[in-house]
Amino acid sequence: MSGRRAQAARNNERILESARAVFVEDPGAPISAVAKRAGVGISALYGRYASKEELLRKLAGDGLRRFVAQLETALEDNSDPWTVFARFLRAAVDADTSSLTLALAGTFTPTPQLNENANRSAELFERFFDRMKDADVLRDDLVVHDLSLCLQMVAAVRTSDKKRQRELRHRYLTMLMESMKKPGAPDRAPLPAAPPTWAEMTERWAPLQ
Structure with a gap:
């Protein structure tokens, strides 16, 4: 990659990182706040993204692709089922795609490709969940949508210190995972x-700077 292309790629990555941070904080923020x-x-x-809607679609698409990749990895993992389950949820929390879901849902019109990717994500998520249920490690009354909402609940834990935020998110994820275990399961974490x-x-509650 030439120096100019490498610089353009870095600029694009900076734009996407900034857009993600801006719109997770305030989905109604103008695109100028991202710049x-x-x-x-x-x-x-604007040379890269013609509108805020296009930028939101890009963020949503990237999040879906990341989530699908994590699911594919989990489905290929033949380790102990509970270990696979916990590893996937921890990776999903660290990827933080649920923050985008919370912030961006209903703020733009999805393209057919986004809808296709979302359907693929839902299909893989259900396959993963069914595999865990078949392994008899999850409580009987748990459904796949419970997992989605639990990930969104954890994503709602936010602090100004990102390291501490990650620690707290994993603390509450562990609480939630323990409640998902089959009753009588040993080795409470x-x-x-x-x-x-x-x-x-x-x-x-402090005002944003």
Whole structure:
């Protein structure tokens, strides 16, 4: 890749990272907020994405592809079923595609390709879930949509410190996973990370800078 192309690729990645951060915080933010955060001119941004809607579709498409790749990896994993289940959920939390789902749902019109990718994602997710149920590691009354909403619940845990945010998300993911186990399952996992402090609970109400 030439130097110019490499620079263009880096700029595009910076735009996408900035767009993700901006729209997760405020789905109604103008596209100029993305350009400002990315440190690029608005004309450079429009040179790649003709509209906010196109940029939102790109973010949603990237998130779907990442989620599908994680599901495909999990379905190919022949390790202990509970280990596979926990590994997949932890990877999904770290990829944080659920934050995009929470923020972007209903904010743009999907393309046929996006709908196709979403259907593929749903199909693989159900296959993965059915495999875990067949392995008899999950409680009988759990359904696949419970997993989707649990991932969204964990994505709602947010702090200004990203390292601490990850720790807390994994703490609450562990709580949720323990509740999903088949009754009587041994080896209850200890909760990772320390519980949130009062300062961490109240910082969410501080005005955004």
